[in-house]
Amino acid sequence: MEITYIQAINQALHEEMGRDENVFVMGEDVGELGGAFKVTEGLLAKFGEERVIDTPISEELIIGAGIGAAVLGMHPVVEMQFADFISCGFDQIVNMAATLRYRHGGRASCPLVIRAPSGAGVHGALFHSQNPEAWFTRVPGLKVLAPGTVYDAKGMLKSAIRDGNPVVYFEHKRLYRSLKQDIPEGEFTVPLGVAEIRQAGTDLSIITYGGTLGQSIDAARIVEKEAGISIEVLDLRTLLPLDREAILETAKKTGKVLIVHEDRLTGGIGGEVAAIIAEHAFEYLDAPVRRVAALDTHTAFAPSLEQAILPNTNKIVDAIRNLAAY
């Protein structure tokens, strides 16, 4: 069954709500409109307005209400219309949801999923292009996901809903309708905290996730053909907790690591990945760990500037060539 990334998320919601009546969705325009991107299309008709709730425009309210419902045993899936506005609910996430289990000595939990459409490359300018995942990757108690394939978009959302912890699920807007994949018909989930090798190689590793996964694979294939080298692509998929074993394994295997993400360079998760490698795989390195990421600025509206600021396949190709030659 070939479906798109957005259909995969929609399917996951349908299946989970059908499986467990405690699962419900909540957010701005998720009901009548079916979501700004139509992610929640069809849910209101199928599950009714008690389980598909349109809310006022307040991320703090949406997340706070979700936490309350979660504490009382529900499994809310709340939507940020754009991940850019998740910062409005920041306190609820990092101070409330993330600490809840700790504050109650493990006797209470917060099985809340926050869906956050993120990412640039869609001419969304400053308020509709952000990749705010790194704000959350240093908060204990949270899980942070960023699927880069159709299969993972579905399987990881289902795992998130069943996880029992607050999970921030970043879905990349650019992939919604551009990414298609043949996925199995029946029930499946994808384990959280486990990275996946998308293609095996021996000479250089690319570590990436989300919106830059496809670009990285494309770039790897281009350089592999022209230079006759073998490139491994590791998809992190879960950014918290990081799959340190997989990161170290690929770094040790090839000795040359390129980290690629659409999030900004400074403070991006790539810095942490590089530090893990420097600390634990130093003696295996044959070159400095390098990063391709968005420039340390806001995403511009002008297409030429947007291109200049964001990573893309050509920039990744250049970086691979240079690192391979090092």
Place this chain on the structure above:
Amino acid sequence: MPQMGESVIEGTIAKWLVKEGDIVTEDQPLVEISTDKVDTEIPSPRAGTISKLVAVEGQTLPVGSVIALIDEEGAKAQQAKPAAPSLERARPAPPEAARVAAAATEPERTPAPKAPVSAPAAVVGAAAAAATVPEERSDGEHRRYSPVVVRMAAEHGLDIARIPGTGIGGRVSKRDVLKYLESLRPSGASKTPPPPIAPSANGSAAAPASSRPSGEASRPVPTLPPSAPGAGGYHPPVYQPREGDVVEAFTRRRKLIAEHMVYSKTHSPHVGTLAEVDLTKLMRLREAHKRAFQEHEGFALTMLPLAAAATVRALKEFPRMNASVVGDSLVIRRQINLGIAMDSDEGLLVPVIKAAEGMSVVGLAREMERLRRKVQEKKISADDLSGGSFTLSNPGREGNLFGFAIINQPQVGILRMGEVKKRPVVIEVDGAEALAIRTMMYLALSYDHRVVDGVLGNSFLYRTARIMEEADFEL
């Protein structure tokens, strides 16, 4: 970097004897250079002002690299400096350029998509500058190695400076090390691996061939695969510092000796054989000529030239012992270049007596004395130390009973003299056995069983010992 000898391709700046701004005269010592053979002071080729020390201490550069700039007219240099600052900067002064390049590669300082581009650009820039100033080679910039290269070199006992680099600007990459290791592997070994004879519990691998002494059986001695060092799981225990410990970093010479010894032991299966030599006649010969020799030559006649003469004579009878292993071939050398192991302040040196086959005992003694003085005065040249075809080692009075030396590659054998001592020995006098006090010595031969079989090794040592016993030398 001056040419320090025919076979020398690079040198290391051991110590600068001048600093920038110093005025030097022609032939004034400028710098101490150490090569894999020898350390030497280099005199200034010109008089002038040291305008720049391009190379830093500890840096290894190929022969022909610029290590310093001398301005023959100091005053002009002072005026020229502000006039051409950009040229000065463009010059690939290795440590600075390397630092600049390092800063450029630091991704945090430059926006990400630019970073990978700017790094090679900096290196290419330096290389381009070097191209416009051809005498200023940029090789010195690439003497920093990645952690994996350093680790692999340590595990395999390699000198990274010898590994050809194919990375940006000639950098040595992990792939280059793997290729180099592959090239070290004797190709014959990979085609026909030695029969897997596992050493038995008592350590005697050749036990079944008990009619012959151990290790000399016609069966091949079990050889280690060339990749053995470091390939296995063993790592020495982690060093725990204790108060009072003294840590001495290897000098370049020490590293080369170490690398050579490990190479020799892993690549050539050594067989040790021992002969007992009655030196009574030889000592008598020496006693008889001692005084005249001292008066005539101005230095003492020792045992060593006599032993060397015996070795040379035996090598003439067994030319296959005067040989080198070159790749998959044995090269039998016509000329006998006898290496004599000597101790020096910086460690073991093996000066070579060239064309020893045509020398008398006196000739050998003179040449030995000449080399000994050069070692003592630290004037030994790289050419004095190269080209040996066989080696004789005499550890001297405190050399203990006997010992087996490691073969000086690519030679195929080495003789090592033991202590000379009077012992009661059974001898035959006019058909009757008698107990006598004789001057005795153990003479040990290590030979390379890849190319020398037991019959040859034994015959050669036996013959050398008999020649020493006969003491039939002209003096």
